[in-house]
Amino acid sequence: xxxLFGGLDTTNEEMADGAVLLRRFALxxxxxxxxxxxxxxxxxxxxxxxTPGGFTMxxxxxxxxxFGWVTDRRGYRYQNTDPLSGQPWPAxxxxxxxxxxxxxxxxxxxxxxxxxxxxxxYEPGAKMSLHQDKDxxxxxxxxxxxxxxxxxxxxxxxxxxxxxxxxxxxxxxxVVVWGGPSRLFYHGxxxxxxxxxxxxxxxxxxxxxxxxxx
Ligand code: MD6
Ligand code: FE
Numbered sequence: 001x002x003x004l005f006g007g008l009d010t011t012n013e014e015m016a017d018g019a020v021l022l023r024r025f026a027l028x029x030x031x032x033x034x035x036x037x038x039x040x041x042x043x044x045x046x047x048x049x050x051t052p053g054g055f056t057m058x059x060x061x062x063x064x065x066x067f068g069w070v071t072d073r074r075g076y077r078y079q080n081t082d083p084l085s086g087q088p089w090p091a092x093x094x095x096x097x098x099x100x101x102x103x104x105x106x107x108x109x110x111x112x113x114x115x116x117x118x119x120x121x122y123e124p125g126a127k128m129s130l131h132q133d134k135d136x137x138x139x140x141x142x143x144x145x146x147x148x149x150x151x152x153x154x155x156x157x158x159x160x161x162x163x164x165x166x167x168x169x170x171x172x173x174x175v176v177v178w179g180g181p182s183r184l185f186y187h188g189x190x191x192x193x194x195x196x197x198x199x200x201x202x203x204x205x206x207x208x209x210x211x212x213x214x
Contacts, residue, residue, distance in 0.1 A: 026173045037205055041119070047084060064092045066080060068118070069210075120208070128189040137212065144175065147205075148199070154168045172197065
C-alpha cells in the first residue's frame with residue numbers, strides 16, 4: 001500500500017468506485033512497450049483524425065490489436081482495418097497483452113482480454129477534451145490506460161458532463177484501470193506542458209486497452 005521505494009511513489013489510489021490508479025505499475029516494462037510502440041507506428045503511422053464535428057484532433061493516433069478506434073466525418077467506431085492502408089491493424093505485441101491483463105487482474109478484473117489498443121501521442125500543447133468512452137459493445141469490461149513519457153494532468157469527472165472534475169497527475173509508468181460504476185465517467189487530458197523526457201523526448205504516449213467487441 002503506502003510504500004515509497006527509493007523515493008518512488010508506488011501508492012495505489014482508488015479514484016472512484018471501479019477506478020484505480022496503479023502508480024508506476026508499467027515502469028519495468030516501459031522500455032519494451034516503447035520499442036513495440038515504435039514497431040506498430042512503422043506499420044500503422046500516427047495520424048491526426050477528424051471528429052464528426054469537423055475538428056482535427058491535436059493528439060496523433062494509431063492502433064494495434066484485432067480492432068482499432070477511428071473517427072472521421074461519419075462518426076466514431078471500431079474497425080478491423082487501418083483506413084490509411086486498408087490492411088488489418090498490427091497485432092497487439094505480447095508485452096502489451098500481458099501488461100494489460102496483469103493490471104486488470106490487480107484491479108479486480110480477472111477476466112479482461114483486450115482486443116483493441118489505441119495508441120495516443122501528445123506533444124506539448126496537445127489535449128483531449130472531456131469525453132466518455134462509449135463506443136465499446138459491453139461496458140462490463142474495464143479499460144486499462146498506460147502513461148509513458150512526459151507527465152500529464154488527467155481530469156476525471158462523473159456521469160454528467162457538468163459534474164465537478166478532479167485532477168490527477170499521471171507520470172511515466174502509471175496505469176489507470178477503470179470499469180464498473182465509473183466506466184462511463186467523463187474524463188480528459190489538460191494541454192500538455194512543455195518538456196522533454198529521457199525515454200520519449202518531447203512527447204507523452206498513452207495506451208488504452210479495451211474489449212471493443214464481444
Ligand atoms: C489519455 N485517456 O490518458 C487519454 N479513456 O491520454 C483516455 O481517454 C482514457 O485514460 C478511458 C479510460 C482511460 C483513459
Ligand atoms: Fe477516454
